[in-house]
Amino acid sequence: MEPPIPTLCFLLLILITSFLASTIQAANSNLFREYIGAQFKGVKFSDVPINPNVNFHFILSFAIDYDTSASPSPTNGQFNIFWDTQNLSPSQVSSIKNQNPNVKVALSLGGDTVQSNPAYFNPSSSDSWVSNAVSSLTSIIKMYNLDGIDIDYEHFQGDPTTFSDCIGRLIQTLKDNKVISFASIAPFDDGEVQNHYLALWKSHENIIDYVNFQFYAYDKSTTVAQFIDYFNKQSSNYNGEKVLVSFVSDGHSGLGPGNGFFDACRMLKNQQKLNGIFVFSADDSKANSFQYETEAQKLLASPN
Structure with missing residues (x-):
């Protein structure tokens, strides 16, 4: 007996949905992101080369x-x-966005230090922290005409549950209020850091758009093969489609662009896993005329 028509339609719908899902998952991205402003080296948006064939995010820090x-x-x-x-x-900000329709600008929260002291996440009250954060950040974001936020806390005195609750509510409220259109997180492979970000991720993955994983926090001796292993490991911790690869401009740590980083990127691109590249930071890249930013964007924009 042949299956009834509704059953056939249902099976066909499942096949189409599965195909589309696999196609979406197996797709490289042309997203390029760059932190800027934290080191006060006089860098301007207009100093940084912008390839018109990539989606470019400047991230003001911090x-x-x-x-x-x-x-x-x-x-x-x-x-x-x-x-x-x-x-x-x-x-x-307005000028660079008007001149480059592919550019968006975000701000990053937290960072490593402030006035040479660790920038701790340590709210005394979740409700008051969220209320103050929504108010103060909305003011800054509207003043600068920004598009998104990045979460880059690296030191914690609050527990993972409080971090997840506060940051999750902050992102959700800013999105609900249409103050931002995207949000990212910037974890690295440290036990305390991962505990906090994975708690946030597990509760709020649906409102986090990108994972700026700090692969440059690994050792400077990292090989291409190790880098690929690190990427696969973090892709299993977070949604693989959202994890971006990264390098640090001053070359003090991680797999650098002169030591195989772009080889690793090409391998990931061949595997349909290159979800984007981000750099820390434009301040240091200014000294070498942004040569690696140019190369990274060319690789992202290339069809092969």
């Missing part, structure tokens, strides 16, 4: 919830700007 008027804890969700505002101003 906005930090460090309020010198607060006592005893300065981490109360009241974010302030700690990037080079003289060279990276609201008018310059």
